[in-house]
Amino acid sequence: MSLTIGNFVPDFALADETGAVRHLADFRGQVVVLYFYPKDDTPGCTTEACNFRDDYSAYVKAGVTVLGVSPDSVKSHLKFQQKYQLPFPLLADVDHQVFEAYGVWGPKKFMGREYMGVSRTTFVIDPAGNLKQIFENVKPSDHSAEVLAAVRA
Numbered sequence: 001m002s003l004t005i006g007n008f009v010p011d012f013a014l015a016d017e018t019g020a021v022r023h024l025a026d027f028r029g030q031v032v033v034l035y036f037y038p039k040d041d042t043p044g045c046t047t048e049a050c051n052f053r054d055d056y057s058a059y060v061k062a063g064v065t066v067l068g069v070s071p072d073s074v075k076s077h078l079k080f081q082q083k084y085q086l087p088f089p090l091l092a093d094v095d096h097q098v099f100e101a102y103g104v105w106g107p108k109k110f111m112g113r114e115y116m117g118v119s120r121t122t123f124v125i126d127p128a129g130n131l132k133q134i135f136e137n138v139k140p141s142d143h144s145a146e147v148l149a150a151v152r153a
Contacts, residue, residue: 011129027065031132033124034069052068070091120137
């Protein structure tokens with residue numbers, strides 16, 4: 001599925017790091033930064049998550065909700081969140097349904113090996129549930145600042 005700027009994004013229900021089920025629709029009325037990342041506690045994903053953490057008060061001040069999604073388990077998310085004091089929910093898409101709905105699951109290459117995985121992508125969703133912006137193939141170290149600038153604009 002290919003998502004288009006201005007169109008309504010698919011709703012979903014995923015467990016967070018506590019096991020509580022979160023629905024995207026629960027965040028209507030707020031700007032949502034929905035960022036998809038490959039794996040908890042790996043160098044790039046940790047950098048990206050910690051930068052969102054470090055900028056979190058600015059997101060809150062701007063009225064923005066941050067949600068991270070990876071294929072890791074609820075247990076893995078809890079450990080990752082606690083280790084780095086991440087103040088936002090981490091959602092577990094272990095069966096890849098949301099990744100596929102958002103078009104971020106597919107073939108990847110690393111060191112000559114091809115495999116299926118998550119493309120590091122962020123979606124900014126407006127308060128009505130429409131897609132406002134897409135960031136693809138993001139650089140983890142600069143990404144939070146880039147997203148924050150966009151949601152403030």
